[in-house]
Amino acid sequence: MQTDFLLQIKDLKASIDNKEILKGLNLEVKHGEIHAIMGPNGSGKSTLANVLTGREIATVTAGTVTYEGKNLLEMSPEERAREGIFLSFQYPIEIPGVSMVNFMKTAINEQRKYRGLEPLSASDFLRLMREKKELVEIDSALTNRSVNEGFSGGEKKKNEIFQMAMLEPRLALLDETDSGLDIDALRIVANGVNKIRRPDTSVIVITHYQRLLDYIVPDYVHVLYDGRIVRSAGPELALELEERGYDWIRKDADLSEETWTTDRK
Amino acid sequence: MDYRQEVTGRLTELWEGRETGILKGSPEIFNRYRTDAFSQFLRLGIPDRKNEAYRYTNLEKSFSHKYEKYFSPKPDDFREAERFHCEVEDLDVWNMVLLNGFFPRGEEGLAMLPGGIWVGSMRAAAKQFPSLVEKHYNKYAKNEKDGLVSLNTALATDGLFIYAPGNTVNSKPIQIVNLLQSEQDFFSQDRNLLIADDGARMSLLVCDHAISPQHYLTNTVTEIFVGRDASFEIIRVQNQHNYSGKITHTFIHQERDSYATSNNITLHGGLVRNATWHKLNGENAETHSYGLFLADRQQHIANFVKVDHVAPNCNSTQLFKGILDENATGAFNGRIMVHKDAQNTNAYQSNNNIILSDTARMDTKPQLEIYADDVKCSHGATVGQLDENALFYLRSRGIDAREAKLMLMFGFAHDVVKNIPIEALRDRIDHLVVQRLRGELSYCASCAIQCN
Structure with missing residues (x-):
């Protein structure tokens, strides 16, 4: 059955080393939508990216993830990559001896x-x-080297976006793509994403800060806190978070200060 | 009875029959050192695991076999060998074929290549260049350190000789294809002397290639002299079979401002042990020792490296890598020794290994010994599995797990292969490594007998 939804996450729970990180997460993404997921450190943002791309660090204990009507968790x-899911890594991996071209x-x-x-x-x-290199303004010499080997932080992030341009995904997950970038690099990377994106490409932007969202403007902003999405709204929510931090969310989520401190260690 | 006694007994019989065997037709310069060397061998014995340098290498399987043949092939044997053609088409080299370490046409076998470099048999060289051979022969080999080196000095009758006179440059690399072929199981000792005199430049490629399924054991000693401002590159490609044993001892002696690299690529072999000794005897010399091996089944591959910084202001690197699967075992024993006067030394050593199965085993022992105070040295060793993060990264782009593993292993190996100075050969070896990793390259793949 054809649905409007590209991705549907229902009551997703996942653990790492028997510690529950995602505690019943719900999210629905339609074709062509941009969603931002924000939240403090340790709220489960990267675990969500891992679960969606099939990295075996996290174990799914409950819930379903449906992608284009198929059970994503079985793939x-x-x-998943061949079905059109792409992750821009928070920390791209260096692979000596394997050329970018190969x-x-x-x-x-x-x-x-x-x-x-x-x-x-x-x-x-x-x-x-050649075409995609120009699109994302990546230095030609980089693609003659081994994968990410000796690349600067900014070059690694650009290289992620270059790979995204080459592979033309239907769902792009940008995991902290803005971290470690200066403002010029940030603009290049963000513009790259905008240029690559076709009208039906969906994007999930996982980020700490609002600044990337100035360039990649989301349709929805969600706050992930303690393994659940505790608030969803339009782009204005990101600005509010930038101004007020996450404390008020924490209070709104009706969690005692005690739990917070224990969780945070 | 300890197998070593039994083998020593067989070798002693050979030694006692020397008047009609080893000594016949051998150069006088060889014969001069034999008696001392044999008594040294008797004293040191076949190295066992009590010997620190052989601690992780058990020679028994190769040495205890009853070999039928010990000396050089007969002239008839060479005919087939001469028909052999190396399949690397675009490799532009001076090509020569040896059989079981021996040069065809024995005493006449010495010729000058365009550019002025001499290549031929030791027997012929001892006649044509007596004082040169006398000056270098048995001057660098450490008979006193290893019983197998003294055994070679006692029993070897011939081998390869290359001489690059002062300031000669070989226009293209020399390729020696050493075929292992015999109707009888054999244990041979070949003795090689390679000389790059002051200002000379040469590169040498030695390919060991087993083409018959007999049991072989070769115990090779190679002495290399690199004169002032001279450059010498040696690349060995070892592709043998599961019943072959290959023991090499290579002694590289370098004078000031010289440059040398050694690259041992071991694709296949039952038991292989490569010992490479680098001696930096003059200032501003540079030496590089590289090694790569791929092992599976019951194979054992060992690398022993010793870099002696005797003179100041010298640089050295060691990079050795191995990939082990199934029940293979491997060993690395590397030592940098910086002598008292070798100030301003830069010496690096690295040994990395990937283990693909639960039953493969790798022992590694990186060592540094420093007696000078102004030096930069580092060493390190790793034994591990393929990097899970890298594997996931490749898979997350749509590459399947098997292909991703191959890519990672290839990348791991390429780190060594990329140092091969001859481009066509580098590409060829990359290709051979891929074939080997895919299980498409083995001695058996091209053999009708299918001994396994």
């Missing part, structure tokens, strides 16, 4: 194979690389 990480060519061709398409010819592939 391997590579299947990495991207393998990724693209594996995804094409999944969709029943022929592999790209060498010249088509290089043309695509």
Whole structure:
């Protein structure tokens, strides 16, 4: 059955080393929507990204995640990627000895194979690389190197967006993409995302701060706190959080100061 | 009975028959050192695991086998070997084929390549360049440290000789294809002397290639002299089979302002132990020791490296990597020794290993010994699995788990391969590594006998 929803998360619970991190999370994302998930450290933002991309650090103990009408939790990480999910890593991994070209060519061709398409010819592939490099303003020399090896923090984040441009996902998860970026790099990265995005691409922006949302303007802002979404509103919520911090959310969530301190250690 | 006594007994028989065997036709310069060397061998014995340098390497399986043949092949044997053609098409090299470590046409086998570099047999070299051979032969090999080195000095009858006279440059690398082929199981000792005189530049590629399924054991000693301002590169590619044993001892002696690299790529072999000794004897010399091995089944691959900083202002690096699967075992024993006067030394050592199965085993022992006070040295060793974070990163882009693992192993290995100075060979070895990792490359793949 075709639904409007690209992604539906229902009552999701997940633990790491038997400690419950997500405690019944609900979220629905329609085609083409941009959602921002904000929240203090330790609220479960990165765990959510891990669960959605299939990283085995977290164990799902309850709830469902439906993506395009399919059970996402049954899929391997590579299947999810081939179905159009892309994660821009908070900490991109350096892989010495694996060239960017070989990495991207393998990724693209594996995804094409999944969709029943022929592999790209060498010249088509290089043309695509060139085109996308310009789009995200990434230095040409970087793509001649090993994956992320010796890249600066900003270069690594740009490289994530470059990979997103190459792979053209339907659902992009940006996990703290703004962290470690100066204002110029932030603008380039954010503009890259806007240029890549097609009208039906959905984006989940996971962020601490409001500043990225000046460039990637969300349709909805959610506050994740202690494993649950405790408040959802329009983009104005992000501004309010920037001004007032998270304390008032905590109080609103009706949690005692004691619980907060214990949780925070 | 301890197998070592039994083997020593067999070798002593050989030694006692030397008048009609080893000594016949051997250069006088070889014969001169034999008696001392044999008594040294008897004293040191075949190294066992009480010997620190062999602590993780058990030689028994290779040495206890009853070999039928010990000396050089007959002239007829070379005919087939000469028909061998290396399949690396775009490799532009001077190519020569040896059989079981021996040069064809024995005593006549010495020729000058365009550019002025001499390549041939030790027997021929001892006749043509007696004083040169006398000057260098058995001057760098450490007979007193290892019973197998003294065994080689006692029993070797021939081997490879290369001489780059002062300021000669080889226009292209020399490739020695050493075929292992015999109808009988054999244990051979080859003795090589490679000389790059002052200002000379040369690179050498040695490919060991097993083409018949017999049991082999080769105990190779190679002495390399690198003169002032000279440059010498040696790359070994070892592709043998599960019944082959390969023990190499390489002694690189460097004078001031010289440059040397050694690169041992072990793709396949039952028991392989490469010992590489670097001696930086003059100021401003630079030396690099690289090694990569891929092992599975019951294979054992060991690398022993010793870098001796004798003179000041020298640089050295060691980078050794291994990938072990199934029941394979590996060992690394590396030592940097900075002598008292070797101030301003830079010496680095790194050994990294990936273990793919629960039953593979790697022992590593990185060592530093420093007697000078103004030095920069570092060493480190790791044994681990593939990086889970890197694996997930590749999979999160749609690459399946198996392919992602291959990419990571390839990247790991490429870190060593990228240091090979000959581009066509580098690409070829990258390709061989991929084939080996995919299980498509083995001695058995090209063999009709399928001994396994």
